[in-house]
Amino acid sequence: MSDIRIKRxxxxxxxxxxxxxxxxxTEKVSTKSFVLIQVELSNGVVGIGEGTTPGIWWNGExxxxxxxxxxxxxxxxxxxxxxxxxxxxxxxxxxxxxxxxFAKATVEMALFDALGKTYDVPVHQLLxxxxxxxxxxxxxxxxxxxxxxxxxxxxxxxxxxxxxxxTKSGKESPDDDALxxxxxxxxxxxxxxxxxxxxxxxxxxxxxxxxxxxxxAGIDFLEQPLPPEDIRGxxxxxxxxxxxxxxxxxxxxxxxxxRLAEEQAADIFSLKIHKSGGMMNTVRIAGIAQAAGxxxxxxxxxxxxxxxxxxxxxxxxxPNLDYGSELFGPDWLADDPVKNPLTIxxxxxxxxxxxxxxxxxxxxxxxKYRRKEEKGVLTR
Ligand SMILES: [Mg+2]
Numbered sequence: 262m263s264d265i266r267i268k269r270x271x272x273x274x275x276x277x278x279x280x281x282x283x284x285x286x287t288e289k290v291s292t293k294s295f296v297l298i299q300v301e302l303s304n305g306v307v308g309i310g311e312g313t314t315p316g317i318w319w320n321g322e323x324x325x326x327x328x329x330x331x332x333x334x335x336x337x338x339x340x341x342x343x344x345x346x347x348x349x350x351x352x353x354x355x356x357x358x359x360x361x362x363f364a365k366a367t368v369e370m371a372l373f374d375a376l377g378k379t380y381d382v383p384v385h386q387l388l389x390x391x392x393x394x395x396x397x398x399x400x401x402x403x404x405x406x407x408x409x410x411x412x413x414x415x416x417x418x419x420x421x422x423x424x425x426x427x428t429k430s431g432k433e434s435p436d437d438d439a440l441x442x443x444x445x446x447x448x449x450x451x452x453x454x455x456x457x458x459x460x461x462x463x464x465x466x467x468x469x470x471x472x473x474x475x476x477x478a479g480i481d482f483l484e485q486p487l488p489p490e491d492i493r494g495x496x497x498x499x500x501x502x503x504x505x506x507x508x509x510x511x512x513x514x515x516x517x518x519x520r521l522a523e524e525q526a527a528d529i530f531s532l533k534i535h536k537s538g539g540m541m542n543t544v545r546i547a548g549i550a551q552a553a554g555x556x557x558x559x560x561x562x563x564x565x566x567x568x569x570x571x572x573x574x575x576x577x578x579x580p581n582l583d584y585g586s587e588l589f590g591p592d593w594l595a596d597d598p599v600k601n602p603l604t605i606x607x608x609x610x611x612x613x614x615x616x617x618x619x620x621x622x623x624x625x626x627x628x629k630y631r632r633k634e635e636k637g638v639l640t641r
Pocket of ligand 1: 510
């Protein structure tokens with residue numbers, strides 16, 4: 262067995278501007294923060310990985326917590342270990358660091374990049390091989406008004422850039438949200454479709470009340486309409502057999518996937534490599550979905566080309582990605598910390614075929630966006 266030791270692990274925080282402010286259910290953002298990890302092996306190869314979250318509201322992790330967990334707890338467990346035992350190393354992290362899935366996925370990403378470069382193969386070949394060479398991408402409409410969203414959707418369709426869309430909800434009351442989404446769906450009828458993502462902010466009675474109207478408006482899916490813990494509620498909505506129900510925040514671990522499948526609480530799984538602790542777990546979750554007849558959707562934590570490449574390698578290696586993806590992160594950011602950003606062409610993202618993740622770090626951009634040291638003082 263090859264003996265390739267992990268010699269050095271470094272982390273940086275990057276703050277990269279986005280093209281336009283993005284309205285989530287809880288906050289509006291104008292930059293996106295990342296933790297960048299670099300793992301150097303004894304053969305001289307350096308693997309890169311990236312951690313990012315939609316925000317600390319999403320599952321409790323932030324780039325700052327990820328950096329702390331990696332520097333203080335994960336790195337000492339990994340240094341001088343043999344990187345080829347990647348599965349064993351991830352199990353070691355799981356035993357000694359509870360949860361912190363985003364941080365673990367960041368570490369796993371850099372290890373896979375380093376091993377791919379070492380063996381001169383793209384990461385998807387280490388995950389089981391390729392099923393797709395490009396993945397359809399949905400754009401997220403978040404302009405703030407239904408008219409703006411309709412206009413944005415139609416201009417993307419006319420330009421041949423994106424074919425289908427997702428909307429963010431949760432800022433208004435559920436009833437107003439429902440009406441707004443129906444207006445958008447009707448405004449683009451015959452041209453395109455939307456899926457709705459209220460990030461768990463709706464309630465079951467409201468969804469039941471609007472379900473027929475959503476169905477008639479041609480809504481593609483309802484993503485995480487109810488709070489993450491309400492598995493029974495999701496199952497009741499799925500049992501209505503109208504608009505397909507997608508689980509996102511309810512689905513993090515492999516065990517969550519099994520429970521959702523057993524309770525028939527989702528028609529679609531939104532996969533995300535960070536929330537599930539890495540690419541290997543994501544492929545495992547897709548396997549549970551396949552066995553249960555559940556479709557998959559390639560979710561995003563709005564990564565740059567580094568994290569998006571990891572998502573693409575994982576999603577392109579599974580056979581049941583029936584709903585495509587939302588891997589528009591590189592197009593949403595105003596800049597990218599790599600020299601060769603991923604390509605989105607005719608509504609699909611192309612799977613990189615270079616060794617490892619297939620993207621090369623741009624040190625000048627890293628310097629430009631590296632966060633300055635902060636002190637623990639809050640002023641206004
Ligand atoms: Mg979501």
